[in-house]
Amino acid sequence: MDDGKTSVSNTTSEKYEAKKVSFKIPPFWEVKPEIWFFQVEAQFSISNITQDQTKFNYLVAQLEPKVVENVWDIIQSERNDKYVAAKERLLNTFKESEEKVSQNCLQEFLLAI
Numbered sequence: 774m775d776d777g778k779t780s781v782s783n784t785t786s787e788k789y790e791a792k793k794v795s796f797k798i799p800p801f802w803e804v805k806p807e808i809w810f811f812q813v814e815a816q817f818s819i820s821n822i823t824q825d826q827t828k829f830n831y832l833v834a835q836l837e838p839k840v841v842e843n844v845w846d847i848i849q850s851e852r853n854d855k856y857v858a859a860k861e862r863l864l865n866t867f868k869e870s871e872e873k874v875s876q877n878c879l880q881e882f883l884l885a886i
Contacts, residue, residue, distance in 0.1 A: 796820045798835040806867040810860055828856035 802809040844859040
């Protein structure tokens, strides 16, 4: 009987290990962070990752040091919504506002004249 329990336990453990290895977040895309977060959250969904802390750990592990600086205060905080807070901060920091996009388009148009 003990052998059956051990076998089931090992099988479950092996599945968990394989799942961890197969999950990979692409490098952070500063130019289009909203698209990057869409890709990351698709990976979370495929892997059934729902816990904020787990999402946050994957996020921070992927970020380059210059990007981590933007969320350092969140990393050090005791809050329970670190992933949500970091996502919001990174989107606000790197996502171009519609106004800025319009200005860039106008500048490119004026330079082309």
